[in-house]
Amino acid sequence: MAKKDYYQILGLNRGATEEEVKRAYRLLARKYHPDVNQGDPKAAEERFKEISEAYEVLADPTKRQRYDQMGFAGVESEFGPQGFTWQNFTHVGDLEDLLGQNPFFREWFSGSGGRFAGGGRREVRGPFRGGDIEVAVRIPLQAVVTGASQMIEVPHQRACPACRGTGAKDGTEFEKCPECGGRGQLRRSQNRGYTQLISITECLSCHGTGRRIRVPCPACDATGVQRSTLRVEVTIPPGIEDGTLLRLGLQGEASPGAGPAGDLFVQVQIEPVPGFRREGREVYSEAHVPLITALLGGDLRIRTLLGDALLAVPAGTQPGAQFRLRGEGFPRLRGGDRGDHIVTLRVDLPKALDGHQKGLLKEALGPPGPAGGSPRRSGGIFSRRGG
Ligand SMILES: [Zn+2]
Ligand SMILES: [Zn+2]
Numbered sequence: 001m002a003k004k005d006y007y008q009i010l011g012l013n014r015g016a017t018e019e020e021v022k023r024a025y026r027l028l029a030r031k032y033h034p035d036v037n038q039g040d041p042k043a044a045e046e047r048f049k050e051i052s053e054a055y056e057v058l059a060d061p062t063k064r065q066r067y068d069q070m071g072f073a074g075v076e077s078e079f080g081p082q083g084f085t086w087q088n089f090t091h092v093g094d095l096e097d098l099l100g101q102n103p104f105f106r107e108w109f110s111g112s113g114g115r116f117a118g119g120g121r122r123e124v125r126g127p128f129r130g131g132d133i134e135v136a137v138r139i140p141l142q143a144v145v146t147g148a149s150q151m152i153e154v155p156h157q158r159a160c161p162a163c164r165g166t167g168a169k170d171g172t173e174f175e176k177c178p179e180c181g182g183r184g185q186l187r188r189s190q191n192r193g194y195t196q197l198i199s200i201t202e203c204l205s206c207h208g209t210g211r212r213i214r215v216p217c218p219a220c221d222a223t224g225v226q227r228s229t230l231r232v233e234v235t236i237p238p239g240i241e242d243g244t245l246l247r248l249g250l251q252g253e254a255s256p257g258a259g260p261a262g263d264l265f266v267q268v269q270i271e272p273v274p275g276f277r278r279e280g281r282e283v284y285s286e287a288h289v290p291l292i293t294a295l296l297g298g299d300l301r302i303r304t305l306l307g308d309a310l311l312a313v314p315a316g317t318q319p320g321a322q323f324r325l326r327g328e329g330f331p332r333l334r335g336g337d338r339g340d341h342i343v344t345l346r347v348d349l350p351k352a353l354d355g356h357q358k359g360l361l362k363e364a365l366g367p368p369g370p371a372g373g374s375p376r377r378s379g380g381i382f383s384r385r386g387g
Contacts, residue, residue, distance in 0.1 A: 006054035025055040053084035130253035130262040141273040142305050144330050147238035157225040159254040163217035166258045167224035173215035177206035184210040224256045234266050239333035242270040281339025283329045294347045304328045319347040
């Protein structure tokens with residue numbers, strides 16, 4: 001079976017930034033981690049492995065470059081003879097908060113048979129961060145000029161107030177973890193010939209905290225968290241680009257175990273307005289101008305992003321002429337002057353003229369027909385066919 005392109009696996013285009021690669025992987029990892037698909041954990045694990053292989057390559061600038069230049073052949077030597085295995089995965093640290101959110105996942109990852117024995121698994125200390133939340137808000141194009149503020153409501157988990165997120169009654173009823181004797185770590189020694197190998201791993205039963213709940217908090221069943229609805233006002237600055245991610249620190253999911261909360265990421269999606277096209281700070285539109293105004297000049301009402309403006313059309317304006325309405329475009333994200341509104345004029349020609357109007361026009365502009373002799377009649381669609 002042909003291998004799928006790494007970018008395709010993560011749903012990215014080739015120009016994706018490091019941050020985009022990371023976010024795409026995290027979103028997919030959350031979707032495919034092996035306990036989500038209880039029905040088919042094998043398939044989920046395969047998929048999870050596939051996205052992790054893609055991430056292993058695309059998250060590393062050197063490997064990514066080799067892959068971009070030579071395809072799979074450029075990165076094959078990174079992995080063993082059977083291809084990518086979990087031993088090759090060096091980015092488990094990027095999943096720490098996801099692992100923390102989900103004890104099963106965490107155990108699957110770190111516990112089973114030293115999956116990361118050879119890898120660069122980072123020592124995880126103390127309680128884990130809560131998960132990040134990602135939501136999208138849509139704003140109209142006009143709001144890019146003015147900025148906007150939007151109230152959003154997202155289901156989330158918050159720290160249980162009764163136990164301050166610890167899961168222990170009143171936040172105080174703890175005892176020493178019997179598994180690790182309160183050290184938060186487990187030591188295992190093995191004899192290998194003449195050398196003794198001591199491996200130190202984090203205690204999984206207390207997540208490295210060294211303590212265990214003695215009396216569970218009745219309000220949250222010892223989980224330390226409660227489902228709730230997060231209401232937060234998001235301020236969208238003027239000049240924002242479509243797809244920008246706003247990060248609201250510590251507004252994400254509360255951490256089970258009273259660690260720091262995750263972050264809330266708000267993606268700003270800009271709804272297009274028909275008839276307007278944005279290019280950086282400039283906005284482009286078209287306007288119709290009556291023939292008489294194009295010929296003799298006059299004021300023309302132009303629809304701009306924020307209401308109408310009057311454009312003084314000079315006499316003799318040609319179809320397709322462009323005019324710049326200064327300061328009617330978008331502001332810079334960091335403040336400063338607004339860009340311009342560039343309007344292209346379409347001249348509306350009258351569809352039918354009466355005899356009197358035709359006479360006047362001939363008198364003023366001369367008779368119709370080609371000037372300068374009689375050229376060969378074209379066979380094109382504009383010639384009249386005999387009838
Ligand atoms: Zn509680
Ligand atoms: Zn322990």
